[in-house]
Amino acid sequence: MTLPAVAPAQHARPVHPPIGLLLDVDGPIASTLTRTVPREIVASLMVLASHGWPVVFNTGRSDAFIREEIMEPLLEAGIPEDVRFHAVCEKGAVWFSFGSTGPGTVHVDHSLSVPQDYAAEVRSLVAASYSSHMFFDETKRAMVSVEQLVEVSNQEYRRVQEDFDTDALALMARFNLGASRLDRHVPNSDDRVDYRLDPTIIATDIEAIQLGKDLGAERALELLAAERVLPQAWRTMGDSRTDYAMADWLHHHGHPVVHVDVRPADGVPMKPYPVLTPAHLGLPDAIHEEAGAAFLRTWAAVAQALAPSHIA
Template sequence: MSKKSGQDFEPPKEAEKQVKNAWLFDVDGVITDPQEKKVLEEGLFEQIISRLEAGEPVAFNTGRDLGFVQEKVIDELLKRTDKKKLQNLFAVAEKGALWAAFGPDGREKESIDESISVPEEVKNRVRDLVKQKFSDCMFYDETKRTMISIEMNHNGDLEEFSVKREELLEDLKDIFQELGLDGRCIIDSTIISTDIQSVGVGKNLGATRFLEWLESRGITAEKFFCFGDSKSDLAMAEEIHRQGEDVEFVFIGDRKCVVGSRVGFEVICPEDRHGKGTLSFLKNNK
């Protein structure tokens, strides 16, 4: 598989243009519900499709595996629109290690950068730890190919998970020290998961993949909108801003997480949170 973010598809000539807006979404807690792990706000599909049909690029940037994005979001879009509309859609998974684009005929092409995978020894140690000590409230996600995710059980209790996660983090630090992982891997926590990833991957890498895909398609955008519900999602907008683009960050998580953040772009906090917040913003910003 490819280790480059350029796509194999020849960009259609009509796509070599400037669009008004480009849209970059985290998935968990932004498109899908963090506890139900599915899209609860049906209106989101209509809003996304309307942008795709208008020729505006839409991207998902998640720590989830590609299969999750395909099943929970892309397949649902395909039930509601022609697959040829997906040529304006881009999906980044596992924080930039995997990505997928769609040709003019709707054919999907996946790519992976295997050079940034977490070592197998680490995966085995963490898998055993979760199974033996934390299986009552979390599980080891076997779908990930390049990183580790320990996720809250389906319909789990957020408060209980938060408490147990602190204990998990202490155990992970011990594993890091024992295996000499400092400087090679990092731990990143969200409201429903704890991730272990190679240094260099993250929401900023996912944003870079998106920008490179746009360049390969000959598309420029007047403005970018990034959506997230965790502080680490800020990295998407920070990277786009760093590369000289006009960007706004729409934060639909607990606004206390971003209060005081010093960034060079506007941070918007809708009144509603999660999918409702995303939907309300999209309805009011065509």
Template sequence: MPTAPFGLLLDVDGPIASPIARRIAIDTITRDLLTLAAAGIPIAFITGRSDAFMREQVVAPLVASGLDAGAHVFGVFEKGGCWAPVTPHGLGPLEIDTVVAVPDAVRTAVEGLARERYADTMFVDEGKHVMISIEQSTDVPSAVYQQAQRHFDADVDALLVSLAAGPGFRRDSTIISTDVESVLLDKDRGAARALDWFAARGVTAERWWSAGDSRSDYRMADEVHRRGIPVAHLDVRPGDGMLDRPYHVVVEGDLVHDAAGAAFLRRRVTELG
């Protein structure tokens, strides 16, 4: 199998899906992903999102628009907690790493808190297998949500202490969610899962790109670099502070989020000629 000129490790919220609309909102993103996949470019979506979200908001548009049967596309969900191939028929069999699952008592307490006291600003992501995710309601302004989130996060921290969840689990908050997860889960674990999956199938690339909107997304490129493979990272929300890394870190001018992701994918299609 020939070596691809490059491969893609893509966060979903931000570079692919709009963090406001929570879906692929720019048509060229789907079209360019399909073009790249048909050209043999290995593509992995590495996200904290659930497989259910990915199936509905990312995989379904790719399948509906004609994902190539020979494409090498893989999905890693919940930051490495579960994974599945992406096929022309949809998401393939899901594998789940139960070792990193949040204890049932913690899930019951955190999700119960969200439903009972914070349902006016946030909701429980029912699709998570190993993580807990409490997400901003789409009809709630960000400023209102962020104020509620500060109180919610403090309550979650108190719950984790009272339940003696221990050092094996943490709270991780983003601009649209609060997660409770194993400390073993992160984007480098997701990248390792994807790279190993491609390698097991003889799929290789001369170099890799990663793309994301949070500082933790740099960990995807960190894992590639650790393996001695050339890599560069696209930061689609550089306003949060770009990290100093031993590989190239780039931006798409003044563009952010999925607008930057769309421009980046267009460049990669152009690069193929």
């Protein structure tokens, strides 16, 4: 694929940092309970980027969430002028970069958007039947997402999530949109399935089937290639089975990669690349942002040992 033009490359020659980071947001970076990013994680991200390790967020979250919950705390901490972060949002449909002057242009692949008339019906469905447990995410540009209210327990949310998903799938049929949810497939009148409902522990994303963490990985490498940056190896990190797709894509395209699973209770699949869990750091009970913080802290120490700092 070809990305829209971005800012001129920062480097005249290709740069090959030792490690590039491709990070899921919900779980390893942002708390699934508070939806905020711990200060320790912000500090580690700053250290890593300031020592030349590319940091790319690969998430189903919107660009608005990344700006508010990640970019703004990093700006408050003081992003150096020569440091740039990248964010691939909505599983590859939206992307932008940010640095010391704030966010750059937000790019949207509108060919991967859910039809707006369907989105409007989902918004009405949530308001009429599910607003006590979830909200319609108005910040999404391509996907349609509903999310657990912070004040509602996850157990209560999961109790009604499947009912919502059933209703949302039925709405797809009303609009003659073929869709799937897990192992259930409901084709349209042309026997096509162009969309999926992807339930997570705190949300349901309704999205084009082309979207995913593998597309996010591809976008990430093209963003870095525009700056003539090609890491020698990668560390990917996530909290669900779908997050392995970014490591799968990197491995398939010949990039050395190690994946970190911060919620391995779902089972760690067999992969042709190494997979680390919190137990590898001696923290078998750590999960989500606690585990993510531990790995980022470890990597930050390595980055400091390998290269001079850009910050005081």
